[in-house]
Amino acid sequence: MVSLRVIAMVEQASTVVQTVVDELIEQDTPRPRRPALSPSRAGDFKQCPLLYRFRAVDRLPEKPSKAQVRGTVVHAVLEELFGLPQGERMPDAAHQLVAPTWARLVEQRPELAELFPEGADDQLASWLASAGELVDGYFTLEDPNRLQPEACELLVESELESGLLLRGYIDRLDVAPTGEIRVVDYKTGVAPKEIGEARALFQMKFYALVLWRLRGVVPRQLRLMYLSDRQSLAYAPDEAELRRFERTLEAIWEAILKAGKTGDFRPNPSRLCDWCDHKSRCPAFGGTPPDYPGWPEPDPGDETLADRAD
Numbered sequence: 001m002v003s004l005r006v007i008a009m010v011e012q013a014s015t016v017v018q019t020v021v022d023e024l025i026e027q028d029t030p031r032p033r034r035p036a037l038s039p040s041r042a043g044d045f046k047q048c049p050l051l052y053r054f055r056a057v058d059r060l061p062e063k064p065s066k067a068q069v070r071g072t073v074v075h076a077v078l079e080e081l082f083g084l085p086q087g088e089r090m091p092d093a094a095h096q097l098v099a100p101t102w103a104r105l106v107e108q109r110p111e112l113a114e115l116f117p118e119g120a121d122d123q124l125a126s127w128l129a130s131a132g133e134l135v136d137g138y139f140t141l142e143d144p145n146r147l148q149p150e151a152c153e154l155l156v157e158s159e160l161e162s163g164l165l166l167r168g169y170i171d172r173l174d175v176a177p178t179g180e181i182r183v184v185d186y187k188t189g190v191a192p193k194e195i196g197e198a199r200a201l202f203q204m205k206f207y208a209l210v211l212w213r214l215r216g217v218v219p220r221q222l223r224l225m226y227l228s229d230r231q232s233l234a235y236a237p238d239e240a241e242l243r244r245f246e247r248t249l250e251a252i253w254e255a256i257l258k259a260g261k262t263g264d265f266r267p268n269p270s271r272l273c274d275w276c277d278h279k280s281r282c283p284a285f286g287g288t289p290p291d292y293p294g295w296p297e298p299d300p301g302d303e304t305l306a307d308r309a310d
């Protein structure tokens, strides 16, 4: 059985990778200016309100790890793979995309080059090879030549009746000729157990709710593809469940707004603290947070690049 420690580490890595992808996409995408809730930030608040504050309000920088950036590269490679004609989406073609994708990432985010200082060519080569292995893992789960996604790395937004704006990025959206929707999310870590599964399902229900509100159709399937373990999980949401989930998100947002007014974001120590970039400034570990800067305008809910590459 995969240990909780490993799961937590993978989740944390996933969050950072997703953040990296988000940031890159935000550079090319006109940025919506209304406050919104994303699945990553909602998950942060659920895990630890103070972590939410550090990320969404203080916007303190976090240093992406090699594993996180590798997830970003793999997500980008899979997106590009679907840009090739059907019949040409082969493992070799995907492998050839890995190094150029990394090079492009460094061009856009030069600080990422620091992950592999001069003279670390062997490390870089083995890291790129490990990204290739994750791509191979993808090919064991499905044949990309047999489907044509409607979209990859899709930004979706939907406003609930309560006025809460939900915003997120979907790794891949498949729509059948019958109109049935499948949401696909690539995970570059191990298969989910306990906490990992709960967090992944929370994220997928978030996307399902947004799509349902946007298109009037409950997605037929939410599919999580774990590329490292070469396993996938499928889940079929229903309307009643999504309505309950909507109320959960509204309650989370209310709690965020309440904390935002007072600055009372409390730490919630857990085993996940071992992977928190902000432990040194966390009062639960003897640290002192910076002065509360006030509720941010206008985007307290954005995801970061690392959030989106898990």
Ligand code: SF4
Binding pocket: 048, 050, 051, 267, 268, 269, 270, 272, 273, 276, 277, 278, 279, 282, 283, 284, 285
């Ligand atoms: S160290 Fe733990 S309790 Fe402190 S901010 Fe990070 S996640 Fe929250």
